[in-house]
Amino acid sequence: MSRRAFPALDLRAGRVDxxxxxxxRAMAQLIGQLFHPAFDNEWLRRGxxxxxxxxxGGRMVMTTDGYVISPLFFPxxxxxxxxxxxxxxxxxxxxxxxxxxxxxxxxxxxxPLAQLERIVRSMGDAARAAGTAVVTGDTKVVERGKADxxxxxxxxxxxVPRGIEISVERVRPGDQIIxxxxxxxxxxxxxxxxxxxxxxxxxxxDSAPLHELVRDIVAAGGPAVxxxxxxxxxxxxxxxxxxxxxxxxxxxxxEAAIPVKTAVAAACELLGLDPLYVANEGKLVAFVSxxxxxxxxxxxxxxxxxxxxxxxxxxxxxxxxxxxxxxDFGGERMVDWLAGEQLPRIC
Amino acid sequence: MKxxxxxxxxxxxxxxxxxxxxxxxxxxxxxxxxxxCGGHTHAISRYGLEDLLPxxxxxxxxxxxxxxxxxVARIDTAIRLAERNGITLCTYGDLMRVPGSRGVSLLRAKAxxxxxxxxxxxxxxxxxARAEPQRQVVLFAIGFETTTPPTALAVxxxxxxGLKNFTVFCNHVLTPAAIQNILxxxxxxxxxxxxxxxxxxxxxxxxVIGSEPYAxxxxxxxxxxxxxxxxxxxxxxxxxxxxxxVNEGRHEVENExxxxxxxxxNEGAKRDVAEVFELRKTFEWxxxxxxxxxxxxxxxxxxxxxxxxxxxxxxxxxxxxxGCQCGAVLRGVKTPLECRLFGSVCTPxxxxxxxxxxxxxxxxxxxxxxxxRAMAARETAA
Numbered sequence: 001m002s003r004r005a006f007p008a009l010d011l012r013a014g015r016v017d018x019x020x021x022x023x024x025r026a027m028a029q030l031i032g033q034l035f036h037p038a039f040d041n042e043w044l045r046r047g048x049x050x051x052x053x054x055x056x057g058g059r060m061v062m063t064t065d066g067y068v069i070s071p072l073f074f075p076x077x078x079x080x081x082x083x084x085x086x087x088x089x090x091x092x093x094x095x096x097x098x099x100x101x102x103x104x105x106x107x108x109x110x111x112p113l114a115q116l117e118r119i120v121r122s123m124g125d126a127a128r129a130a131g132t133a134v135v136t137g138d139t140k141v142v143e144r145g146k147a148d149x150x151x152x153x154x155x156x157x158x159x160v161p162r163g164i165e166i167s168v169e170r171v172r173p174g175d176q177i178i179x180x181x182x183x184x185x186x187x188x189x190x191x192x193x194x195x196x197x198x199x200x201x202x203x204x205x206d207s208a209p210l211h212e213l214v215r216d217i218v219a220a221g222g223p224a225v226x227x228x229x230x231x232x233x234x235x236x237x238x239x240x241x242x243x244x245x246x247x248x249x250x251x252x253x254x255e256a257a258i259p260v261k262t263a264v265a266a267a268c269e270l271l272g273l274d275p276l277y278v279a280n281e282g283k284l285v286a287f288v289s290x291x292x293x294x295x296x297x298x299x300x301x302x303x304x305x306x307x308x309x310x311x312x313x314x315x316x317x318x319x320x321x322x323x324x325x326x327x328d329f330g331g332e333r334m335v336d337w338l339a340g341e342q343l344p345r346i347c
Numbered sequence: 348m349k350x351x352x353x354x355x356x357x358x359x360x361x362x363x364x365x366x367x368x369x370x371x372x373x374x375x376x377x378x379x380x381x382x383x384c385g386g387h388t389h390a391i392s393r394y395g396l397e398d399l400l401p402x403x404x405x406x407x408x409x410x411x412x413x414x415x416x417x418x419v420a421r422i423d424t425a426i427r428l429a430e431r432n433g434i435t436l437c438t439y440g441d442l443m444r445v446p447g448s449r450g451v452s453l454l455r456a457k458a459x460x461x462x463x464x465x466x467x468x469x470x471x472x473x474x475x476a477r478a479e480p481q482r483q484v485v486l487f488a489i490g491f492e493t494t495t496p497p498t499a500l501a502v503x504x505x506x507x508x509g510l511k512n513f514t515v516f517c518n519h520v521l522t523p524a525a526i527q528n529i530l531x532x533x534x535x536x537x538x539x540x541x542x543x544x545x546x547x548x549x550x551x552x553x554x555v556i557g558s559e560p561y562a563x564x565x566x567x568x569x570x571x572x573x574x575x576x577x578x579x580x581x582x583x584x585x586x587x588x589x590x591x592x593v594n595e596g597r598h599e600v601e602n603e604x605x606x607x608x609x610x611x612x613n614e615g616a617k618r619d620v621a622e623v624f625e626l627r628k629t630f631e632w633x634x635x636x637x638x639x640x641x642x643x644x645x646x647x648x649x650x651x652x653x654x655x656x657x658x659x660x661x662x663x664x665x666x667x668x669x670g671c672q673c674g675a676v677l678r679g680v681k682t683p684l685e686c687r688l689f690g691s692v693c694t695p696x697x698x699x700x701x702x703x704x705x706x707x708x709x710x711x712x713x714x715x716x717x718x719x720r721a722m723a724a725r726e727t728a729a
Contacts, residue, residue: 256357265352322719329360329579331395333716339695 009033014113021107021141034117035137038124039103043135051135053100058162063090064155072119072149074190076204077281079152080123085207085281086232087156088130092211093228093284095166095218096158101127103154104138108147119150130209132156158211164218170226171247175315176293178286180213180300181206181308183236184264187278192267199270203263208282213305217286220299224292230284235277237335239285240323250318253335255328257312277338287315354578355394363583364399370590371403377593378404380586381679382547383526385412385707386577392712394579404586407541408712410525410634410677411549413490414441414705418631420665421518422447425487428516428658429453429461435479436463436516437472438487441705444698448665469494469501476505476513485654489518493551495643496616499623502645502652514654517644520630522552523560524641530568532635534680541679545589547582548574550604557612561600569598576604623649633667633701634677673700676709683710690714 009029019026036044043051067083077085088098103123107116127134134154160166185206192201210230218225227247231239236258240251260275268275282305288296293311300306313325323335371378382388388408391397397406410416426447429436436453443454443465457463462482466472469486476484488498498515505513526546534540548561553574561572571592575585585603592599602608623646630642645653654660667673671693672686683689683702693699695711702708706715 320719324719327394328355328357329394329396329399330357330364331398332719333393333395334718336695336715336718339711339715 009113011113011117016107016109016111016113016116016141018109018141018143021139027139030139034113035120038120039127039134040124041133041135043133051100053135055099055159058159061091061094061096061158061160062155063087064153065090067152067154068148069190070148071190071193072115074193074205076189077207078119078122079150080119081126082207082281083152083154084123084126084130085209087154088132088209088211089230089284091156091158092209092214093166093230094160095164095214095225095228096160097215098130098132098156098158098211100157101132101134101154102136103134103152105140106147106151107139107141108149109141109144111149116150126209130211165223166225166227168227168243168246171243171249171287171315172226173249173315173317174290175226175287176290176311177251177253177313177315178288178293178297178300179236179258179310179312180284180306182259182261182264183280183283184260184268184275184278186281187235188264188267191271199267201263201267203261203267206280206282208305210282210284210305213284213300213303216299216303217296221288221292221296224289225286225296226289227287228284231280233279234338235275235279236285237276237323238337240335241337243287244321244323247315248321250316250321251313251323252316253313253323253325255325257310259308259310276335354576354580356580359580360399360583363580363587367404367583367587367590368401370587370594371401372594377544378590379407379542380405380545380547380589381407381409381543382582383409383411383522384549384552385415385705386550387547387575387582388412388709388712389707390577390579390582392716396579396582399583400586404590407543407679408676408709409529409679410632411491411522412702412705412707413494413520414445415673415677415701415708416520416632416634417445417489417518417701418633418665419448419667420631420662423665424660424662425516426451426453426456428485428654428660429456429463433483434462435475435482435484436461436487437466437475437484438463439489440465442487442489444704445701446668446698469497470504473501473504473510473513476510477508480512482512484513486513486515488515491520491522491549491552492555495519495620495624496555499619502623502649503619505652506649514652514657515645516654516660519624519643520632521641521643522549522556524638525632525635526564528635528638528641529678530564530570532678534678543570543679544593545571545573547585547589548572548600550575550577550581550607553604553608553612555613555616557610558600558602558608559610565598565600571598572600574600574602574604574608576607634674668699671700673702673710676702683713686710690718
């Protein structure tokens with residue numbers, strides 16, 4: 001069945017309607033004219049309900065993630081590029097190289113096709129730039145009011161080279177905590193476009209695929225790289241607390257060593273937020289044994305996505321599994337999990 | 348931002364700390380200062396300021412946290428209102444998680460179908476009222492003198508636009524009345540459970556009311572007051588200024604926050620508030636009980652915008668969670684660590700009292716920033 005069997009979609013003024021998810025002609029039209037051109041690759045072109053591919057030696061890594069961000073477009077990215085980068089990064093944190101992605105779309109009735117096309121193109125571009133491909137997908141449409149424009153779920157598959165074992169249970173006291181760059185860029189860029197918060201900032205999201213930075217880290221540190229994680233929702237604070245819990249150890253970090261851009265610090269000041277809790281989409285924290293830390297730090301700094309990398313603290317023995325921070329000011333405090341959502345101050 | 352960072356300079360902090368240590372005379376135990384505001388409590392905990400102060404200096408947390416002092420009965424009234432058909436209750440975020448007397452919070456009520464919306468500014472509520480004329484939109488207004496002018500502005504906008512579906516559930520309270528209540532409390536006067544040697548005065552509140560209202564306490568109760576900003580160096584500098592007053596036997600109002608606070612405050616904001624609000628004869632505060640002339644309500648001529656009048660609201664008797672020590676914590680009689688619920692059943696995820704909810708609450712500040720000390724202290728005690 002050729003794409004030409006259907007009339008052209010109105011990508012300028014058209015909108016998603018319930019028929020686009022109903023499995024009929026309109027859905028085939030949407031897939032053929034919008035999704036396939038954006039993602040184009042040999043697996044999709046075969047037109048099966050699944051993709052079959054060979055995987056070379058090593059262990060496979062699989063992850064999945066849902067994207068429900070508001071607003072859909074923000075400085076430095078959109079829900080499409082984010083859905084690719086986020087999933088690639090979850091794969092990369094195991095030291096794996098990402099290979100294949102799936103994309104599942106939940107569309108709200110009435111969503112403009114022009115915006116959908118922009119999102120899907122951005123997604124295709126992001127996947128290609130990272131050397132991956134969206135090889136299978138799904139589309140559903142729900143009634144107006146039952147979703148917020150577009151929700152996207154992506155699943156990713158990657159491969160870890162033999163001999164690499166990067167996992168949180170390898171974190172131990174003495175490990176150095178290396179952060180790849182400044183905190184909070186993504187969260188502040190997104191918040192600046194929330195309709196209820198709008199403020200002026202020149203911040204752009206740090207949304208980026210981290211697998212090449214990870215490759216350099218692993219090349220420099222080898223088995224000395226114990227664990228990696230990308231501090232997304234909940235920020236660095238959530239990530240460090242998660243790992244402290246899972247590894248059964250405490251952490252001590254130094255506020256003065258943590259890079260935060262002035263614009264982010266200023267926006268957080270204005271909104272009463274703490275950059276430690278603000279989301280990132282192009283940063284990672286690596287736990288590396290002390291002897292190898294300087295080498296890994298050097299490798300990170302030579303990569304464009306890690307040029308502001310810094311050793312921000314170390315893992316310590318602590319039965320309570322607390323994350324503690326020496327403040328810029330010289331005092332000690334805890335860095336706790338976030339309770340609820342981080343909210344602007346009211347007084 | 349550069350301006351703010353200047354007040355967080357660790358090197359200057361160490362210099363100030365050294366001066367504080369040098370000027371506290373070891374034999375004098377008279378350096379127990381109450382920081383009235385939750386903003387100060389938060390800064391003290393967040394920057395670990397107590398690590399920089401010598402042992403004779405003790406900071407006692409006061410009741411200046413708007414979410415914390417709101418009594419359970421008012422939360423209950425707000426929840427009952429939100430559960431009515433056709434009502435949209437607009438509230439600031441922190442309030443959503445404060446448990447009412449049935450253990451139900453606005454967050455739970457929302458999940459159960461009540462139309463509760465989180466807003467960032469009083470004007471958001473006006474925008475909702477304009478966009479949804481079929482809803483009765485109620486602004487759940489709380490806060491000290493800092494948040495009162497925006498509520499006054501919202502009421503005046505509602506008048507100008509002839510909004511018939513906007514009202515205010517007014518819970519605005521006044522700082523000077525609360526300070527006076529603490530100074531006159533039996534805890535201080537009869538039982539000697541708390542000794543206070545001075546106050547770190549409010550930052551943002553004072554930008555509105557000025558430094559003049561504190562003169563009465565300084566004089567009448569012979570307690571020094573130093574108004575301080577919310578940055579950590581502000582707090583350290585204020586502590587040093589209080590120590591000097593104590594050492595010299597002075598009890599004056601001094602203004603460390605001169606970059607924002609004037610003697611007379613913000614005349615325009617005070618005028619707006621006076622136009623819209625009048626004093627209540629009495630108002631219940633969590634922890635302090637009924638405090639005379641300590642809160643505001645809408646004046647009669649703005650009565651149609653008063654949710655209590657339009658919806659004939661009255662507060663029902665309410666009770667705190669048994670064992671919750673928020674009241675004693677707010678009066679400075681107990682620290683959060685002296686509450687048996689702290690950290691066992693009461694955490695920020697499952698708050699039993701308001702002081703664990705707001706980031707400005709003492710329990711939340713202890714839990715979030717100082718828990719490691721709490722655990723060490725409990726282990727030593729056990």
